[in-house]
Amino acid sequence: AQSVTQPDIHITVSEGASLELRCNYSYGATPYLFWYVQSPGQGLQLLLKYFSGDTLVQGIKGFEAEFKRSQSSVNLRKPSGHWSDAAEYFCAVGARGNEKLTFGTGTRLTIIP
Amino acid sequence: GAVVSQHPSRVICKSGTSVKIECRSLDFQATTMFWYRQFPKQSLMLMATSNEGSKATYEQGVEKDKFLINHASLTLSTLTVTSAHPEDSSFYICSARDVQGASYEQYFGPGTRLTVT
Numbered sequence: 001a002q003s004v005t006q007p008d009i010h011i012t013v014s015e016g017a018s019l020e021l022r023c024n025y026s027y028g029a030t031p032y033l034f035w036y037v038q039s040p041g042q043g044l045q046l047l048l049k050y051f052s053g054d055t056l057v058q059g060i061k062g063f064e065a066e067f068k069r070s071q072s073s074v075n076l077r078k079p080s081g082h083w084s085d086a087a088e089y090f091c092a093v094g095a096r097g098n099e100k101l102t103f104g105t106g107t108r109l110t111i112i113p
Numbered sequence: 114g115a116v117v118s119q120h121p122s123r124v125i126c127k128s129g130t131s132v133k134i135e136c137r138s139l140d141f142q143a144t145t146m147f148w149y150r151q152f153p154k155q156s157l158m159l160m161a162t163s164n165e166g167s168k169a170t171y172e173q174g175v176e177k178d179k180f181l182i183n184h185a186s187l188t189l190s191t192l193t194v195t196s197a198h199p200e201d202s203s204f205y206i207c208s209a210r211d212v213q214g215a216s217y218e219q220y221f222g223p224g225t226r227l228t229v230t
Contacts, residue, residue: 036221041226045221099162100147100159102159103156105155106156
């Protein structure tokens with residue numbers, strides 16, 4: 001069965017500093033990988049997705065992620081955090097031939113001035 | 114971009130009553146919609162997969178008679194929580210997959226906060 005682990009429950013970074021949110025997955029084949037952001041009381045917005053090809057994926061809002069097959073990881077990064085980035089971030093895995101997504105437990109990002 | 118709406122955004126109901134939540138894809142057609150449940154400070158748990166014109170597929174542990182799902186058109190799926198109890202209080206989120214879009218990409222609604230008193 002596929003699984004997703006986000007080891008950091010909460011991360012705090014200073015505004016303007018770089019940030020990285022970790023995500024590890026377990027799946028037998030190459031999965032589809034997604035990062036979503038959720039503001040309080042809101043639904044999920046897709047930041048980026050990886051299906052195949054270039055392992056460095058650019059997303060919206062200045063985010064990027066690097067897919068590392070050898071480490072089964074797809075960490076989310078941003079060079080310079082902004083106060084508006086404060087939110088909950090979810091990593092998700094989808095399987096080829098299976099539309100269902102498995103979500104990680106989420107990482108709450110706090111940006112301090 | 115693809116937009117998914119949910120109605121209502123918040124609902125409070127008394128224990129024992131039923132509540133219907135609507136999920137609509139506004140600018141695309143969705144043969145498949147998904148219903149998730151999210152507890153405070155927790156992740157999304159898939160409840161069921163809703164397919165237009167056929168019966169929903171429920172995840173293990175989800176009571177199909179309690180959480181009735183209907184997907185009568187390519188733009189609308191409904192979740193009815195029957196005989197609601199306080200433990201059903203949660204944040205319910207739907208998502209939809211564009212039939213013409215990239216495989217496996219789901220668009221999420223803004224969620225419905227259900228409180229059962």
